[in-house]
Amino acid sequence: MTESAKTRYTAFRKTQPRSPRLTRQTVTTRGLSFAVFTTPAVAGTTPLVCINGGMIYSHALLWPALAPLAATRQLVFYDLRGRGASAAAPGPRQSRVEFDAGDLPAIREALGVARWDILGHSWGGGIAMLAAARDPLGVRRLVVVNAVGLTSEWISGLHSAALARLTGRERALLESLDPRLLHDDNPDTHAEYSRAIYPAWFVDQELGLAFSPPRETSITGAAVAARLRREGYDWRGAVEQISATTLFVHGDGDLIPPDIAQASAARIPRATVTRIPGAGHMPFWEQPAAFFGSVQTFLGTRDLGG
Numbered sequence: 001m002t003e004s005a006k007t008r009y010t011a012f013r014k015t016q017p018r019s020p021r022l023t024r025q026t027v028t029t030r031g032l033s034f035a036v037f038t039t040p041a042v043a044g045t046t047p048l049v050c051i052n053g054g055m056i057y058s059h060a061l062l063w064p065a066l067a068p069l070a071a072t073r074q075l076v077f078y079d080l081r082g083r084g085a086s087a088a089a090p091g092p093r094q095s096r097v098e099f100d101a102g103d104l105p106a107i108r109e110a111l112g113v114a115r116w117d118i119l120g121h122s123w124g125g126g127i128a129m130l131a132a133a134r135d136p137l138g139v140r141r142l143v144v145v146n147a148v149g150l151t152s153e154w155i156s157g158l159h160s161a162a163l164a165r166l167t168g169r170e171r172a173l174l175e176s177l178d179p180r181l182l183h184d185d186n187p188d189t190h191a192e193y194s195r196a197i198y199p200a201w202f203v204d205q206e207l208g209l210a211f212s213p214p215r216e217t218s219i220t221g222a223a224v225a226a227r228l229r230r231e232g233y234d235w236r237g238a239v240e241q242i243s244a245t246t247l248f249v250h251g252d253g254d255l256i257p258p259d260i261a262q263a264s265a266a267r268i269p270r271a272t273v274t275r276i277p278g279a280g281h282m283p284f285w286e287q288p289a290a291f292f293g294s295v296q297t298f299l300g301t302r303d304l305g306g
Helices: 005-014 067-071 097-111 123-134 152-165 168-175 179-183 187-201 205-210 219-231 258-265 288-299
Strands: 023-029 032-038 048-051 075-078 116-121 139-145 245-251 271-276
Touching (some): 005 205, 005 288, 023 097, 067 288, 152 168, 152 187, 152 219, 168 187, 187 205, 258 271
Parallel strands (some): 048 075, 048 116
Antiparallel strands (some): 032 075
16 A cells, blocks of 8 residues: 555654744844744754745744754744735835845844855745845855746646646635736735645645645735736846755656756756655655755755855
């Protein structure tokens, strides 16, 4: 009998230490107050800042999902501007993803961190790449997990791919929503759609139904996501400026095809790709041993300088 993803995830978690408590602080930079959360420091290692996807969500989308990484290094999470407990800028409907990318180097400097590693998931992977390109001296290594593509072309096929994966009530719910409405920045529309498509991000539907994202709304996040969908984007030139050694980790069964990770990595001078069989958009849940093993090996347990 094939082991279910839920059984595999439960067994993996039993091998891990208890998740440490996060310490919260407020960091003020670029005229805004950001909520920043850290795990205990680990001597001799480079901190790892983690950027969640979803565009409208807080850091809770990745915590405690990434807690196993805290055993070997300090993790830093923060809420993007206008999401979670971080302040929104005046005129949030004018927000752009480039503003999010510019915040990350500023937060690093405000924390007094000379150099760190970055991990970004999904849309957070896009922010991570843009931020690393802006901050070459401040980033040692970059991990990009199931990231969006470098151009907006992938978005057009997402809705139909998600419908093909769902059945029953979940399919009917997503089918009732028109993705063209996401060109508007209504935060309730973005929240409703994000929750409806969520189960389709998993290869194993049982596990997909076991997890559910919080219902969060963000005017800032909805504005950024709507602009990217409405106007399109092209980050190919920007990511060519990344100097950090980079690892793309991508589930083979993601709605965002793994070929997109390959195409993105080809644009970055020192980038490699690890594909995780049997995983969708959340490889840290569907194939945790393979995911954490790959990331920890890439980052190393000590800062060797490169």
